[in-house]
Each structure stands twice: as structure tokens, then as C-alpha cells.
Amino acid sequence: MAVVRxxxxGSSDAESQAITIRPPATIAQYHKRAKRKQMPKSTMQHLDRDPNPAPE
Structure with missing residues (x-):
């Protein structure tokens, strides 16, 4: 689906809505899912930068 792509x-909600002409709620839903898919990658990149983070 175009909204997911x-x-x-990295498009904003407004950009996606302008291109796909979908309701704002639909755009927000798909953007939220896409961010959840990207979170593990982002987290691993942070860990790769500092392999020995300070204990909390």
C-alpha cells in the first residue's frame, strides 16, 4: 500500500495524505505501524554505537 511505503x-502524515487522499486517521494508523517496524532497527543502531552503556 502506498501509505505504508x-x-x-519517512514522509510526514500531511505529505502522505496529500499524495494518497486518505483520511487523517488512516494515515496516522499506517504511520504508527511503520514506526513500530523501524524501532528495533533504530534501537540496535544505538546499541552498536555504545556497546557498553552505563548501568541505570
């Missing part, structure tokens, strides 16, 4: 590419 746009979200994964």
Missing part, C-alpha cells in the same frame, strides 16, 4: 520512506 511513504511512511517507511
Amino acid at each position: 511513504l511512511a517507511e520512506a
